[in-house]
Amino acid sequence: MFFEIPQNLILIAGGAFLVGWLLSSISWALKSKIRAKKRDPRDDRIRSLEAELRIAVSESERSGETVKKLKKELEEAKDDQVKRDNVISHQQEKLEVFAVDLKDSVLKTRELRNELSDRATENIKSEVKLREVETELEVVQASTDMIATGVLDYSLTSEALQEEVNDDDALDESEASNAAT
16 A cells, blocks of 8 residues: 555544544434424424314315315206206196186186076076967867857857956945045
8 A cells, every 4th residue: 555554543543433423423312302302383383284284185175075066966956946947837837728728618617507597598488488379279279169069159258248347347446435435
């Protein structure tokens, strides 16, 4: 080598290096313990804020997913509501048409009932007239039969009627004079 170093010097330099390294390790260990004991409260505050930030970010992500789900549900609910509104309005239109038809049917039924009652009244009147005509016809037929057979003699009947009318007039006059007194 370039020059010869005594062996003692090498051992002393190696020992000094080893001692220096041990002392620096010890001093570093002591400084870290002192630093650990004297931690800055701002560091603790920063760490707690960072932890709160991570929690808030994870909650925000969960809330964002929840909001997306709720928006989808809201859209589906709005679509369902629109469909229901359409169905309801369609049914109301049908109901209005049925109500109008019902009113028309009721009016027509009333008109038909009135017409039927008028016809029934006319039918009854015509039946009564028919019976009167039949009765008169029977009377006329009977009187013709009686005249034809000679049972009925008008000459006797007219005199008897005259006498009855005269008797009735006399009674009416006597009743009138009794009523006047």
